Amino acid sequence: MAGEGGRTEALGIGEVAARTGLSVHALRFYEREGLLVGPVGRTAGGRRRYTTLDVEWLHVCIRLRESGMPLADLRRFAELVRQGPGNEAERLSLLNAHQQRVDEQIRALEECRSVIAWKVGVYAEHLARGEATGLWDPTARTRPPRA
Amino acid sequence: MAGEGGRTEALGIGEVAARTGLSVHALRFYEREGLLVGPVGRTAGGRRRYTTLDVEWLHVCIRLRESGMPLADLRRFAELVRQGPGNEAERLSLLNAHQQRVDEQIRALEECRSVIAWKVGVYAEHLARGEATGLWDPTARTRPPRA
DNA sequence: GTAGGAGCTGGAGCGCGGTCTAGATCAAGT
DNA sequence: ACTTGATCTAGACCGCGCTCCAGCTCCTAC
Secondary structure: OOOOOOOOOOOOHHHHHHHHOOOHHHHHHHHHOOOOOOOOEEEOOOEEEOOHHHHHHHHHHHHHHHOOOHHHHHHHHHHHHHHHOHHHHHHHHHHHHHHHHHHHHHHHHHHHHHHHHHHHHHHHHHHHOOOOOOOOHHHHHOOOOOO | OOOOOOOOOOOHHHHHHHHOOOOOHHHHHHHHHHOOOOOOOEEEOEEEEOOOOHHHHHHHHHHHHHOOOHEEEHHHHHHHHHOOOOOOHHHHHHHHHHHHHHHHHHHHHHHHHHHHHHOOOOOOHHHHHOOOOOOHHHOOOOOOOOO
């Protein structure tokens, strides 16, 4: 009776793997590492039964991991959520700190991108006007004295 | 006589480390791995003497690595450059492929960032209006039947 | 000539984030 | 009842990109 409407499906690990893109190995690993927000249910026979809430949480985890959050931080965040209300300030600061790191990453990547784009441009132009000029010739390296 | 003007300083490994931010270990490692565009010079006593060209190349390497190019690809690129003119098309395609991966990374990171920003917003608002409502309560987990 | 620091080589070790294996159990179809 | 396939646990293993160590040599300064 308590909100069965699509919200509380019980999912096997394989199904969850399919829905999240994580391997079943990774799912078990995440659980062992304490990255989940609550104990995963089990059937009588001992198989894991995930809920759609677990899956939602996993999707959050995936984003955080994708953006480079280390497992340790993710574990800490999960702990906070598990502990329930009262520690929202810490959760916020954790996320804020991570967001800043992500911003920095993006900035760095964009800088790299522009360097690469420039080099791509150089080669493209070089090829366009037909092999003519040498770009960089490590062959003609000017070595320091001592012939 | 041949272009000594600041261009062809001979630098010790420590100096290069300082200029690039790579450790001396990493520099020796890169050399062993064939990531450099030419053999590094040596003094009579066997010490490495880098040129400013080496340093420039290292700066390129750093950007490529920072943006996630695997050592294997970087090695291939270095090989191509080492081989001299004639393979610009391959160099270009290598860089192009990498640029695309970088673009994709940036896109993914921005997506993560927006998810994180949203969560940050939720927590911030929650805290702002004082602890009132529960956000997510894993305590009140609706477990699948059997209880 | 001698002390101290930078550099050399070869190879072992490490941190991270999973991945994989073995061997057993559970569950569904026929 | 039997087969087939998904899942279980514990623990070993892996790839990447360095990092670090031992033991030695080379320089520079005093």
